[in-house]
Amino acid sequence: MRRWSDHSIFWQVYPLGFTDALNAAPGHRLTRLVDWLDYAVELGVSGLQLGPIFAAETHGYDTLDHLRIDPRLGDDADWDELAAACRDRGLRLLLDGVFNHVGRGFKAPEHWFRRTGPAPDDLAVFEGHHGLVALNHDEPEVLAYVVQVMDHWLRRGASGWRLDAAYAVPPGFWRAALDQVRPHHPEAWFTGEVIHGDYPAYLAASGLDSITQYELWKAIWSSLNDGNFFELAWSLERHNGVLEAGLPLTFVGNHDVTRLATRLTDDRHLGHALAVLFTVGGAPSVYYGDEQAFRGLKEDRPGGDDAVRPAFPAGPADLAPFGWPVYRLHQRLIGLRRRHPWLARARTRPQHLANTAVALVSTAADERIVTLLNTGDTAVTFSVDVTGLALAESDNPGDARTLTTVPPHGWSILA
Template sequence: MLKEAVYHRPKNNYAYAYDEKTIHIRLRTKKRDVSEVLLIHGDPYDWEGGHWQVYRKPMEKSGSDELFDYWFVALQPPYRRLRYSFLLQNGNEQTVYTEKGFYETAPLDDTAYHFCFPFLNSKDVFKAPAWVKETIWYQIFPERFANGEPALDPEGTLPWGREAPTPTNFFGGDFQGVMDHLDHLEDLGVNGIYFTPIFKAYSNHKYDTIDYMEIDPQFGDKETFHKLVQECHKRGIRVMLDAVFNHSGYYFEPFQDVLENGTGSEYAQWFHLREEKVVTEPIPNYDTFAFVPSMPKLNTENQGVKDYLLKVARYWVEEFDIDGWRLDVANEVDHAFWREFRQTVKEVKPDAYILGEIWHDSMPWLQGDQFDAVMNYPFTNAVIDFFAKKKISLEQFKNQLTHVQHMYPVAINEVAFNLLGSHDTPRVLTYADEDKQRAKLMYLFQLSYGGTPCIYYGDEIGMTGGEDPGCRKCMIWEREDQDRELFSFIQQLIRLRKREPAFGNDGLFSFADLKENILAYEKKSDEQSLLFIMNLTSDEVSVGEATDSRVLDKDENSFANEEEFTLSPSGYFIIERS
């Protein structure tokens, strides 16, 4: 065995409380290096006749990536305390892995050798809002969704959809437009809306906030927004707002004062100034988002900034009953601020969803004291690279997804925000070179995976668009110009996710091996076992018989008879196993 590859660490994603009674434990070993792992465990105070009372429980292999195998076990220690180590076996070779290293046999004379989970305190259990696990999100870029109240249009607003989007043009999207089309969202089956910023700002994207306490006048007023939230809630649709607390906009009043007075401004400490006078071009002499001079970075360590932003966090939840915050550029804000932010929001609404925009491994923000989840871009990238770009092989895809699954505890994975496209990326159909069958397989995988999936506005009707600003086109509302077949396909997947027990978060995900270029995975719950089979080739492929199984859903013209299954090119089956 390659001992250097063996890894475990108590807490984080390797040993954690799943609920108030259950501890999850994971172990990493070199791929195909270990055939069996037993968890040796016991209560540290349980001794009889001078002997520590220990038990052995087999661990299951929960997945493999390119380099490692991962092992998993769940147990409920009667006194909520645990000391444990791992017995690794491969043929005649065995070793015991403890906190103090490797031993030929388990050192049971002293519990101090073993890994320690001191006590399962209920306060330490990660508790994300339960409703998020059942939510399918729909992301709306308000300026481009629908123009319902032309009287609010900014000066120079263009006719809806008549020109290509640019970084600076306006088409007049607003809250009334959203309310006018809530039937569309309800018909699709989504039950959560994620709005990109709605606060007063200079740009069309609104990520350059002028006033965090005011609605941008092109969208409506507070009364209209309050009505919008109420109308959503009547339909069982949650509402999440986008907060930009990393940086403000150029026309944010405190920054305007700093531009005029430099370090003499009463707001000088609200920002990160490096010289007495502010210089914006060619490179700003103050910290910004990237090097964008119109987005000065806020100093969230400053008490005045903290008081203002925490007031904002509380106000929109308290006054408008929003259900969550999505936090822009969350990884560049200090952890201490996010801890206070969480406490503030949860005091008002304990089941509010707090989602961070972080594109990389985010475990430091997911300890239960800051965010409930992050935008799951490692998932996004794997799906796009495999299905759409065809950059990686099936084996690489499975490796990457297995790695993603083991990055975080299970409870966090259940509320991970799984998206395929957004205002920051090309649209799904554009990624897939406008191959709708490939796009369909991506939606099938996304909506049958765990977590909380999100659909970017317009993707459900086949809209296209490249990188920003191309991905920010006006929503197409002319029914004859919408891809209604794609809409119906995604609608059916959402219905299946809501109806079938194993389809969503109640189903335990695992890859299955069938044939080359056939993606197969299983979702198992206590009530149901579903097998998903996708043909990744341009040829018809037979995948054999499925006796005593029921076809839950199928691609059109994909089977010969009830027992012999033949997949058309880019076709799929969803089979319920008896």
């Protein structure tokens, strides 16, 4: 039987930025998201993936209390209103759990923290950030606390957790936590932020359902920019191995990276990236604003995330007109994905592979979809079997093209 996660397509939102709450006084801002849920439903997604919403010192990843909504966003009543509105629309809620580290103001006994020496301030920190104090995951009380937090919000309407900096936590800790949480929430889904390394091995050791597919993210935009589909082909073969171990969270943008529209060196290739995202295995996630071709450069400095975590207007009618064609492109490709839900578990392999042209064949059982990508300056006729297939989507759905020929800088999906 398929789990709900096998049908999931998320819209990821960073609430503190979305609601312009980062430097704001306490207020009831979380419910502003309710006014955007119909926009998300019309986009075609089935879930809302939230960034940090719990009481924190600054950006949300320096948590002070995992059992309290950040006062800048509101309170429990605001959460209940958002959860009910999502439930009414059939949207699953995925929460951001920051359990590797906490803010310096987090109140807990000293033995809850990892130490680097005997002095009171000799506390381990996360990747050099003084304000992010590392928890001691060998401490049973820390495990009990994380289990309590997970259970609390799953009981109050969440459907799963994205576990921040999961790679920095011993995988056995997640397994121990999930062994206690899953019996009470068997449908809950857990994805861990893992950037580098052996994804299948981490999934096996941790018991998580999913990891964040950073390797595929990088290969998508890099292969387009460099005219090197061999990189994408190599990453997709590894991606097939990840799919044997779990259901990776796939994306072409998130709250920690430069926007896709900024990253790509040729605007004509944005559709190519999306065509890959929505025709390969995994649980796709769309970062808010990417569906409107927002731009933003991630910088390695204090405040360097601000450009990729902007405020949204009061409602969709206030968005700039230039982004709506990209929104409609997302709608079309998400619609195709939803008509072929088997793609979540599909394996994808390249055919007709060249530097600037590739045919990606995604299969599961007796199902098949072929995605043709051409980033070169001349048309390409692909050598690929298209028996039984028809043109399902393309960069220019109004033109008359043969099934196997794709114009310069064009793409087609055959289903």
